[in-house]
Amino acid sequence: MIRLSKRTDYGLMAMRHLAFLPRGDYRSAREIAAEYRIPPALTAKLLQRLARRGLVASHHGTKGGYQIARPPSQITLWDVIEAIEGPVGLTECLHASRGECPQTETCTVKRPLLTVHRKIAEVLERTTIGDL
Numbered sequence: 001m002i003r004l005s006k007r008t009d010y011g012l013m014a015m016r017h018l019a020f021l022p023r024g025d026y027r028s029a030r031e032i033a034a035e036y037r038i039p040p041a042l043t044a045k046l047l048q049r050l051a052r053r054g055l056v057a058s059h060h061g062t063k064g065g066y067q068i069a070r071p072p073s074q075i076t077l078w079d080v081i082e083a084i085e086g087p088v089g090l091t092e093c094l095h096a097s098r099g100e101c102p103q104t105e106t107c108t109v110k111r112p113l114l115t116v117h118r119k120i121a122e123v124l125e126r127t128t129i130g131d132l
Contacts, residue, residue, distance in 0.1 A: 004081065010038045011046045011084045012077070016132045018056060019072035026065035046084060053083035072130030078121060080129070090117035 004012075014032050021027060033043035047066050050056045057069045068075070081088055091113050101107065 005085065007042065007046060008081055008084050010036070010042065011050060011080055012129075012132070013038070014043060014046060014066075015050065015055065015068065015075065015080055015129050018066060018068040019075075019129045019132075021067060024067075026059050026063065026067050028065040031065070050080070050083050053079070055079060055083055068129070073128050075129045076125050077127045077129075078124040081124065088121070090114075090120065 013036050017032055017035065018027060029044040029047050030040050033040040047056060051058050054069055055075055056066045058064070058066050
């Protein structure tokens with residue numbers, strides 16, 4: 001079964017939360033964690049990853065926290081998933097960085113699975129945080 005990790009679920013929840021804040025408002029990782037009953041340390045790590053990818057912006061200080069870095073309509077589910085999980089592929093052989101597959105010569109499923117992967121990617125790239 002294809003499924004997203006709990007970390008990705010939490011990251012998407014945090015992104016949606018930030019997307020619907022009034023402009024200029026910030027929320028701390030602790031506030032988001034409390035709202036959705038997510039472990040605070042994990043929430044902080046996820047928000048840091050999202051910040052490194054330019055999906056959220058952080059502001060330090062007593063009224064600091066995080067806010068979405070771009071309009072929700074410009075951040076896709078694919079963006080968030082890759083920020084949290086790293087390169088996404090339906091199967092191991094779709095990751096070129098993992099080296100040559102020993103079944104390359106005899107594999108009969110790579111091409112069809114690549115087609116499925118592309119279709120899933122298209123949906124994730126078309127669906128934005130604003131759509132959630």
